[in-house]
Amino acid sequence: MTTPPSPSDEQAIEAREASDEYIDSFADFERGILQDNIALCDGKSGILLAFASAAVLFCAQSLVRPGPTDPKTLFWTINALVLLSGSGFLASSYYALLTVKPRFVVSSDDKLYWGSSIFLQSADAYVAAMRASDPHGDSEEKLRHLHALASVCRSKYRGMARSLTLSQWSFLPLLGAQLLRVFS
Numbered sequence: 459m460t461t462p463p464s465p466s467d468e469q470a471i472e473a474r475e476a477s478d479e480y481i482d483s484f485a486d487f488e489r490g491i492l493q494d495n496i497a498l499c500d501g502k503s504g505i506l507l508a509f510a511s512a513a514v515l516f517c518a519q520s521l522v523r524p525g526p527t528d529p530k531t532l533f534w535t536i537n538a539l540v541l542l543s544g545s546g547f548l549a550s551s552y553y554a555l556l557t558v559k560p561r562f563v564v565s566s567d568d569k570l571y572w573g574s575s576i577f578l579q580s581a582d583a584y585v586a587a588m589r590a591s592d593p594h595g596d597s598e599e600k601l602r603h604l605h606a607l608a609s610v611c612r613s614k615y616r617g618m619a620r621s622l623t624l625s626q627w628s629f630l631p632l633l634g635a636q637l638l639r640v641f642s
Contacts (some may be wrong), residue, residue, distance in 0.1 A: 478597045485600035492607040499614040500558050503621065507554035510547045510625050517544030517632065522639070532642050539635035546628030550621045557617035561610045 520540045524533040576587055 478593055481597040482600065485597070485604055488604050489600075489607065492604065492611050495611050496607070496614060499611070499618050503554045503557035503614070503618045506618065506621050506625065507551055507558065510550040510554060510621065510628075513547040513625070513628065513632075514544055514551060517541070517547060520632075520635065532638065536635045536638050539631040539638070543628045543630075543632035543635065546624050546631070550624035550628060553617045553621035553624065557614050557621065561613060 517540050521537055522533060522540075524530060576584060579587070
């Protein structure tokens with residue numbers, strides 16, 4: 459015969475359940491924020507990728523051939539500036555492409571990552587495993603998943619910032635080359 463839980467045991471159980479409810483509520487809220495930020499970063503990086511790629515093509519078409527009366531130094535200066543700019547836009551395209559590329563961060567074989575072993579079972583086995591799971595352990599898995607999403611988010615924004623910075627700086631040599639071309 460088992461003894462009934464003492465009032466202090468019941469309070470501990472209630473406190474743990476309240477804590478798990480708070481963690482679940484927070485995790486659901488934060489997951490939405492992180493996924494929105496990831497989607498926003500991917501969208502902006504996609505636009506930046508298209509822009510930087512078009513700028514690379516523009517730079518390739520902006521290379522000049524020297525005319526018979528053109529000074530050689532002007533020809534080399536313009537082409538060097540255009541090549542520098544095109545290289546910067548190419549690097550910007552690379553970082554933008556890395557940013558929109560999906561990232562999979564698997565910290566463990568949990569029930570949240572779609573590639574986990576639990577999803578490789580039959581539907582009935584999956585449902586049975588989910589019904590038998592520990593709610594407290596599920597809360598911990600949600601927090602681990604949030605940590606992985608935050609890592610993906612940081613990485614994406616870092617890549618987008620590099621791409622944007624490279625694009626901004628790549629405008630300067632292109633502007634210089636175009637000004638030399640117009641005013642020479």
